[in-house]
Amino acid sequence: MRAVWLTEFGGPEVLVPGEAPEPAPGPGHVVVEVAYANITFVETQFRAGLASGPFRGEPPMIPGNGVGGTVVGVGPGVDRGLIGRQVVGSTGGNGGYAERALVDAAGLYDVPDGLGLDAAVALLADGRTATMLVRAARVRPGDRVLIEAAAGGVGTLLIQLVRATGARVIAAAGGSRKVELVRDLGADLVVDYHDPDWTGRLRATVAMVDVVFDGVGGGLGRAAFDLLGPGGRMVSFGLASGEWADIPDEVAQARGVTLVRPRPSPQELRADTVRALAEAAAGRLRPVIGQRFPLKRAADAHAAMQSRATLGKTLLMVQGITTC
Structure with missing residues (x-):
């Protein structure tokens, strides 16, 4: 073969x-x-x-x-x-x-009826990850949620899942093609992190955020952490930059921020996968x-x-x- x-x-x-x-x-x-x-x-x-x-x-x-x-x-x-x-x-x-x-x-x-095999494969890892992240971060209606790497496989699903909770989606992506994609997916606010002042622009619009989904890590992840207000939650799920954001626990505690580190059981991961596939089959989630x-x-x-x-x-x- x-x-x-x-x-x-x-x-x-x-x-x-x-x-x-x-x-x-x-x-x-x-x-x-x-x-x-x-x-x-x-x-x-x-x-x-x-x-x-x-x-x-x-x-x-x-x-x-x-x-x-x-x-x-x-x-x-x-x-x-x-x-x-x-x-x-x-x-x-x-x-x-x-x-x-x-x-x-x-x-x-x-593969559920009504869902293409290609879409099901696209959801296998990223769908369960995005579903698990939203659950772990306890996203609530009205939350201001910053999604880094928003044009990636997990990020595009996070946009849709966060919107469904009634939270406000702030999508960070790099470059005009990616910015256009996340805007088309329904993000409420889009910033291009190739702009050196992307955090300043965001602060001027929303002041601070309640949740950060960090899919980049490194300096960008640390900059996103600085945007969190008291009671905020940060979940790191990727290191597209090549390194984790590496926020010290004591720094987060001093700011009143929770660094969420999900440890789902195999049963929870299976349930998250099944839910992602079902949501896609019902037309409510599109990879x-x-x-x-x-x-x-x-x-x-x-x-x-x-x-x-x-x-x-x-x-x-x-x-x-x-x-x-």
């Missing part, structure tokens, strides 16, 4: 198309014929040798964690009735950039799929994400697709 190999840790060029043996399902696992593979920012860091996260293994290996497609085989002890079902699920950290992948049967999610790359161009997909030039979600197209 066709696959993409991580030949060594390094730049996007270390992702090389090639052949791989067919996966054989063991007890409790299924084989999914992959139509779409999910790409997350942490995967680009793992490829570079900078993070482990949920991933495991050493090169040479097939990377990829989230997949969507059709169940074509089951291992011992698994219901054969799953064969033919359209599902999404996680590989456990590797094997996703391939025509067929092994997935734990207990971690499968049926923005900004880029699609064929499997053989996984290196180009990683390069685009790493350059922060992408909008929304980036997917790999696998079955029967050879051009972008």
Whole structure:
């Protein structure tokens, strides 16, 4: 079967198309014929040798964690009735950039009626993350909520979920294309953080904010923290800058700000995933799929994400697709 190999840790060029043996399902696992593979920012860091996260293994290996497609085989002890079902699920950290992948049967999610398989894959990681973040931050009607990296996969979903709570959405994005996207998604106020005085502009409009969803980290995350008023909450979920905001607990306490560090249980994460898929199937949540790359161009997909030039979600197209 066709696959993409991580030949060594390094730049996007270390992702090389090639052949791989067919996966054989063991007890409790299924084989999914992959139509779409999910790409997350942490995967680009793992490829570079900078993070482990949920991933495991050493090169040479097939990377990829989230997949969507059709169940074509089951291992011992698994219901054969799953064969033919359209599902999404996680590989456990590797094997996703391939025509067929092994997935734990207990971690499968049926694709709801009315929801495209591509949208379901786009929601697998980002949908549960955004749903969990809004719950953890206890967003309330009337809150002023600042969302960094608002044009990314998680950020575009946060805009929609926060709006649904009755809170006011303040979206921070970098560059005119991203600013236009988040404005179209319904953000109440949009700032371009390429503007050196973006925090000054925000202060002049809303004075301070109640919640920060920090998807960038670094200096931008620290600047966002300074916008929080007493009783504010900050949740860090990404480090597009390459580092966390690293706010000391004592500094936050002195300001009366809570640094929210969600630790959801597996059961809560599953419930969040199911809810995100159901909301999308009902038309109340829409993942923005900004880029699609064929499997053989996984290196180009990683390069685009790493350059922060992408909008929304980036997917790999696998079955029967050879051009972008």
